Amino acid sequence: MHARDGAVFVELGAWKGRSTAFMGVEIANSATDIEFYAVDTWLGSAAESVHDADPDLQEGTLHQAFLQNIEPVRAYVRPLRELSTQAATRFGDGGVDFVFVDAGHTYQDVTNDLVAWWPKVRPGGVMAGDDWTLRDQKDGQRSVRRAVRRYFNRPDCFYAIELWKGTTHPEWTQWLVRKDGGTTTNLVRKMRGTIAAAR
Ligand SMILES: C[S@@+](CC[C@H](N)C(=O)[O-])C[C@H]1O[C@@H](n2cnc3c(N)ncnc32)[C@H](O)[C@@H]1O
Numbered sequence: 228m229h230a231r232d233g234a235v236f237v238e239l240g241a242w243k244g245r246s247t248a249f250m251g252v253e254i255a256n257s258a259t260d261i262e263f264y265a266v267d268t269w270l271g272s273a274a275e276s277v278h279d280a281d282p283d284l285q286e287g288t289l290h291q292a293f294l295q296n297i298e299p300v301r302a303y304v305r306p307l308r309e310l311s312t313q314a315a316t317r318f319g320d321g322g323v324d325f326v327f328v329d330a331g332h333t334y335q336d337v338t339n340d341l342v343a344w345w346p347k348v349r350p351g352g353v354m355a356g357d358d359w360t361l362r363d364q365k366d367g368q369r370s371v372r373r374a375v376r377r378y379f380n381r382p383d384c385f386y387a388i389e390l391w392k393g394t395t396h397p398e399w400t401q402w403l404v405r406k407d408g409g410t411t412t413n414l415v416r417k418m419r420g421t422i423a424a425a426r
Pocket of ligand 1: 240242245268311329330
């Protein structure tokens with residue numbers, strides 16, 4: 228994706244800032260004027276035991292750890308400490324170029340983020356996330372995959388979901404959807420309509 232000056236990027240779920248720092252470095256090297264928001268409650272995710280066991284979370288120093296870790300690229304990051312769905316209300320529809328979804332991973336969490344943030348993505352923009360095949364700790368379901376497919380592959384609105392491995396950890400496979408301004412979607416709708424009419 229080639230970003231323009233004035234582009235708005237949002238990361239949902241920053242934890243201790245690893246992905247935030249990677250993005251910060253990319254933005255610094257791009258010499259492009261990008262507003263990059265990192266959204267997190269810094270309270271961890273209720274349904275993820277790996278979070279509960281984390282010393283920074285237990286001691287209430289998670290936000291501090293995040294700030295420390297992103298220090299070298301701090302000038303390129305605008306942290307928003309709140310619920311991801313609440314943060315969405317700060318942005319106008321079509322005002323965001325790129326949203327990376329990595330906050331809560333339950334089916335409901337991911338669905339809430341898609342519902343809140345997809346309208347914020349501008350035509351030509353991108354929404355993506357990781358943990359495509361991660362299994363929910365409670366019900367063993369692949370909640371991210373289920374939520375993303377349900378949201379983007381509806382009969383009334385169909386978007387192609389691209390998958391990117393890009394990691395040695397298969398569960399972390401990344402998904403990506405481009406908002407095409409209607410062309411592909413309308414074409415698919417039209418094709419579906421034609422097929423339905425021909426049945
Ligand atoms: C998997 S971690 C993010 C990891 C980070 N993107 C990385 O790759 O280093 C998920 C983060 O989402 C946050 N989180 C979970 N649910 C949230 C919500 N509804 N709103 C905001 N943050 C949330 C948690 O506090 C946690 O820090």
